[in-house]
Amino acid sequence: MPSQPINNRHIIDDALNVLATALSPFVATKTGGIVHTDASALLSNMLGRWDDAFHTDLGYRGKNLVYEIRDIRNDWAHYTKSLS
Numbered sequence: 262m263p264s265q266p267i268n269n270r271h272i273i274d275d276a277l278n279v280l281a282t283a284l285s286p287f288v289a290t291k292t293g294g295i296v297h298t299d300a301s302a303l304l305s306n307m308l309g310r311w312d313d314a315f316h317t318d319l320g321y322r323g324k325n326l327v328y329e330i331r332d333i334r335n336d337w338a339h340y341t342k343s344l345s
Contacts (some may be wrong), residue, residue: 273337280330291315301338304331 274328289296289304293312296303307315307327
């Protein structure tokens, strides 16, 4: 049985699922609440609560990475450009 080729969309989908699963407990701990395991919601939550919950631990470089991951996630979700 031939295997299907893995394209970039599948790779990003898998990575976002792993990210959300791993990030959820951290976000829940920092925000004091139950957090969904959806990557979009987690990244939005982090950016919305950055100053009071995440700045000390992650700093400016961390914030830049969260923005970059959010942009990649949005491109993936909305097909706005090629994911090469």
